[in-house]
Amino acid sequence: MTATLETSAPAAIGEIPSFDVTIRLRRYLPESEHGEESYWEEFVVPVHGTDRVLDALHKIKWEHDGSLTFRRSCAHGVCGSDAMRINGRNRLACKTLLKDVNPDKPITVEPIKGLPVIKDLVVDMEPFFASYREIMPFLITTGNEPSGERIQSAEQRERFDDTTKCILCAACTSSCPVFWTDGQYFGPAAIVNAHRFIFDSRDEGAEQRLEILNDKEGVWRCRTTFNCTEACPRGIEVTKAIQEVKRAMITRAF
């Protein structure tokens, strides 16, 4: 049976109340008349109570200004593409409902801080991934390959369960005031992903990773401001993970 458009369907069924919301965007378009200067631009768009910030951005891009640029892939909080600074807090635009960020006032949307902006809300993620690569985010083992799985108990898996949830959206790293200063700090995300392997019973590279993170720009620059834990869209206890890596280093050194 082919789907046909019900022309007679009443539009009122299940109608969700809509309202106008002001989105205040921080834009960066080097080729525009603003040049190298970022500037604020406001858009008023009609949205529904069930809409997310991403839906409002889509409305702006599709109906008002096609030059607006931002990243998004899955649009459902899994891929980690659309981390941005919404009302001063790092959030995934696809997981933030407009009604939760006070739509009565203009909602400011900025690119995440501390990374070079390429255009509008798109930043250069390379510094972030450079730190990620430095901690060697892959299984390191010695000896012969087992013929089957590498066996691990449920308790051993539980040890690092929290840090396996990372989607590399950079919300944590770009919320960290230490990272903002000069971008030299490895950042919470790199440490979280090191934690995921350091505390994995199957992995044998913990020593090397601890050595890497013992850097002047490693875990010791963490000031436990908890911005990262607050920003993480996956609810990872980021600051706790960093402190656990610190503890592992201390017990290793003494």
Next chain:
Amino acid sequence: MTTTNLPTQPTLPNPRDAYKRLKTTRSNFELYGWVFMRASGVILLVLIFGHLFVNLMVGDGVHAIDFAFVGGKLTNPFWQVWDLMMLWLAMMHGTNGVRTIINDYAERPLVRLWLKIALYVAFVVVTVLGTLVIFTFDACPSGAPADLLPSICS
């Protein structure tokens, strides 16, 4: 749509230049620094509150403090060691704290360098002067009226 460069908004800084890790700096220095801050903090709590208690609470309390009181304390080896530990630990603890603050807030390498030079110069001056005073303090200067001097002078 409205495009605004609102006057209330400070000029937005330009997006940052491309990033590069300046150099790898792996050593246990920051680790020992981190442990030192916690250990010295605990010891300083005892030293400072012990110092305040002895100076301000015991006996006549704050009214007992004069040249004789301080001079008497500084001739006692126990208080010499106490004050020396307090001086050195407080200076190292404070200097390391300010060093991390400079690292966290100074963005330009040259500013950072000069702030740290000033910090370390201040550290050396205060620590050397303080240590000198603790060990070379003359509690019984000649020609001073006896009623102003500690009892050990007579």
